[in-house]
Amino acid sequence: MLTTQQIWKLLEEVKDPEIPVLSLVDLGVITHVKVTDDHALVEMTPTFVGCPAMDYMKLEVENLLKEKGISPVVTISFKTPWSSDLISEKGKTALKKYGLAPPPSSKVFTDLEILETAICPRCDGENTEMKSPFGPTLCRALYYCHDCKEAFEQFKPL
Amino acid sequence: MTLALKELLYKMADDQLILGHRNSEWTGMGPLLEEDIAFSSMAQDKIGQSLALYTILQALGEQDPDTVAFTRNANQFHNCQLVELPNQEYDFSLIRHFLFDTAEALRFEMLTNSSYEPLAQLAKKIRGELRYHTLHANTWIKQLGSATPESTERLQKSLDYAMPFALGIFEPSPNEQELITTGIFEGEVALQKKWLAKVESVISQTKLTLPDLKSIKPELGGRKGIHTDHLQPLLDEMSEVFKIDPTAEW
Numbered sequence: 001m002l003t004t005q006q007i008w009k010l011l012e013e014v015k016d017p018e019i020p021v022l023s024l025v026d027l028g029v030i031t032h033v034k035v036t037d038d039h040a041l042v043e044m045t046p047t048f049v050g051c052p053a054m055d056y057m058k059l060e061v062e063n064l065l066k067e068k069g070i071s072p073v074v075t076i077s078f079k080t081p082w083s084s085d086l087i088s089e090k091g092k093t094a095l096k097k098y099g100l101a102p103p104p105s106s107k108v109f110t111d112l113e114i115l116e117t118a119i120c121p122r123c124d125g126e127n128t129e130m131k132s133p134f135g136p137t138l139c140r141a142l143y144y145c146h147d148c149k150e151a152f153e154q155f156k157p158l
Numbered sequence: 159m160t161l162a163l164k165e166l167l168y169k170m171a172d173d174q175l176i177l178g179h180r181n182s183e184w185t186g187m188g189p190l191l192e193e194d195i196a197f198s199s200m201a202q203d204k205i206g207q208s209l210a211l212y213t214i215l216q217a218l219g220e221q222d223p224d225t226v227a228f229t230r231n232a233n234q235f236h237n238c239q240l241v242e243l244p245n246q247e248y249d250f251s252l253i254r255h256f257l258f259d260t261a262e263a264l265r266f267e268m269l270t271n272s273s274y275e276p277l278a279q280l281a282k283k284i285r286g287e288l289r290y291h292t293l294h295a296n297t298w299i300k301q302l303g304s305a306t307p308e309s310t311e312r313l314q315k316s317l318d319y320a321m322p323f324a325l326g327i328f329e330p331s332p333n334e335q336e337l338i339t340t341g342i343f344e345g346e347v348a349l350q351k352k353w354l355a356k357v358e359s360v361i362s363q364t365k366l367t368l369p370d371l372k373s374i375k376p377e378l379g380g381r382k383g384i385h386t387d388h389l390q391p392l393l394d395e396m397s398e399v400f401k402i403d404p405t406a407e408w
Contacts, residue, residue, distance in 0.1 A: 049283060078282075132192040134198075134200070
């Protein structure tokens, strides 16, 4: 049987189906891993409650562990609620490289004014404008950059 | 205690499911692309949130979420009548969205302190998501509530029409006192008070006038399964595909 650390490492192979550069571990949706004599217990939590990719991600985790000969018990829980602060630094770098502005810290997100501007992931321009707090998926908002004149998306702070 | 808790969970889940369905009717029909996306996203949030609430109910011994969502008739639903009304023009949809989501955001905020742990955990999660809904509503109410004579007139008319139904949100459930005593939920009276303060603070930044609540008779009944003629056709449409083969694997 693998150790808890080895399972965490292994789970880095599973990517977010909508952002394929980001692993579920870096996204912060794997909240707990425990190894027992015969099972690997994995606790996951959705980014947004209505995230339609949750069942798919759970299945991917189960399949990977089974492939490695480990019997998985994967549960979905709100015990550790997901927040955009759970995205790792590595994850934030991957988001930017992918063209999505990483979320600002939700600690400064006391009011929604923080949403008014975001840093453009392409040109690092700060002269940007939020067009809509809703985008192509629940976790993204739409912005426009007045510096490079391109639309972009931000991974929403939550 | 379980009965009172189930009443609370059912009315919240039914509100979210029915308004989620109404929001989804804007998909492909929104007055501009961003609004189309916004109402579609809020639909997805609300239906997902209703699923999470029905899942808690299942753990308390109720049937599975699909059966509960797709096989009940109108008189078994406990949503307030506000959420079942047809979308009508965009001005009404916007006013309803503002009045309902202001209440719902405050309700989940209150429930973060619930003594019933599964609900408190879920509320901590949903609270953040609903911020985006109230941000959206407040932004448009402030803009269109002071824009042109047509926009303010339309919103005012919709506000006057929606207000009796909005007061129906706060129709107490039969066993509510138990929820208050046991610290599960502070109750509808406390919620309505917070809601009114919030609604007033946004409306006061526009040219709109809040109707005098004392002169309004609330449209009650939804929490007891009494609905307008609009709910059953909505349920028939929502469950049409499910009912073709309820045992199908999706």
